[in-house]
Amino acid sequence: MLRFIHAVAQEGAAELREFGLTPAQYQLLVQVGRRPGVAQWQLVEAFGVTKGNVSQLVKRLEQAGLVERARVKASDELSLTDSGRALLERVMPAHDEFMDRQFAALDRGELDTLMRLIMRLARP
Template sequence: MPRKKTATLTQPIVPLTSRPGFLIRRLNQIHYAIFFEECRDFNITPVQYGMLTALSVAPGLDQKALGLAVGLDRTNTADVLKRLEERGLVTRQQSETDGRVKHAFITAEGLQITNAMYAAMISAQQRLLAPLSEEDRAKFLELLHVLVDSNNEFGRASMKAL
């Protein structure tokens, strides 16, 4: 029976834990786990909470502007809005000037749940950053901003602060 040929790497192996992308993805997994643990009573995802927060600050955003505010593409923005609308946390209204455009508004119930979740969301953020000193937290956030701002154009959806 002939031996099966195996491919060999021609480049040195870079350990996963030396790759920024791997570590960022892993940190995102950890963040989601902590967020869901802290916010378990609300059945809201981090993306949904971000969208509710954006709409509480800027009610009436159209779907495109809302997607830019939270860094989501059009399809995912529409999907998240649909789920929030089904739960009665958001309403969408047709634009009076452009029938192709819908504006999103947070409902009273959506605002109530966003406010009720605030302490749990802050707790999740604090737990995530707990291993860092105050000085390191500030530097870490500063560096994250540099990376996100400098590479924003490469994401599936750009982000534009409100």
């Protein structure tokens, strides 16, 4: 099982590199795309990482012109730029196809069960 997880992670990272992204950057773009105006601290909680990790990710994506920050009260709210939205629209279908290929041996019910179990294990 660990071999499968490692292989999927490596192949997925290689696929995202073709778009100039790391897996963490992709996940941040997805979260900001789904929740425009999300506060940076909310991403810290969602990812379960430090403020410094999220700050560095945001800084790199901001420098690349994919994300923009707006200071609202005491926090930074994030949104995708037009370039960020366009990139995400190209990457998401390719990533979804990649994930579909990885789990093609499972039928819909098995995949739903697997995801439910993984989510249960991932909860702190």
